[in-house]
Amino acid sequence: MKDKVVLSKTLRSLQDGDKDITTVKELLVHNTKRTKDVAVQSLTVKSLCSQLNKFVIKDDVSYSRWTDLVSGQDVLQAIVPTSERRTVLKHHHDCRTAGHLGINKTLAPIRKSYYWPGLQKRCTLLLC
Numbered sequence: 001m002k003d004k005v006v007l008s009k010t011l012r013s014l015q016d017g018d019k020d021i022t023t024v025k026e027l028l029v030h031n032t033k034r035t036k037d038v039a040v041q042s043l044t045v046k047s048l049c050s051q052l053n054k055f056v057i058k059d060d061v062s063y064s065r066w067t068d069l070v071s072g073q074d075v076l077q078a079i080v081p082t083s084e085r086r087t088v089l090k091h092h093h094d095c096r097t098a099g100h101l102g103i104n105k106t107l108a109p110i111r112k113s114y115y116w117p118g119l120q121k122r123c124t125l126l127l128c
Contacts, residue, residue, distance in 0.1 A: 011078055012061050018081035020044040025062050028055050044082070047117035055079075064115040077115035088114055 015021045023045050027037070038049045048055070056063045056076065063076040080088055093106045107120060 014081045014084055015062055015079065018083065020048065021062055021079055021081060024048040024055070025057065028052060028057060044117055075112070077111065077113060080114045080116045085116055
């Protein structure tokens, strides 16, 4: 897992410092999704809560889980805190091995490991 931009231990502390992820994590842990609790939250929390059934907590790190249609295997994508999203995008676009390949080829490896609401839009804004 050397290719991970944000290591698990660091990611856990970054997620703990992110208000939106912490809010969703609490809803997940307490197995609740009350409309009145979500209605007053940010757009990020609302978006994450709309997909709450896909979320998993493993070793105190929050992930989005989806099933790869080709392999049939579950894939865990770490939920990236707001403070680290630009870093992940820049790493996958600007590093020597990335080669400035454009939006789709930049998004593909990011989506294998990471998730946040608006990922594609953010990538498009950064790269265009």
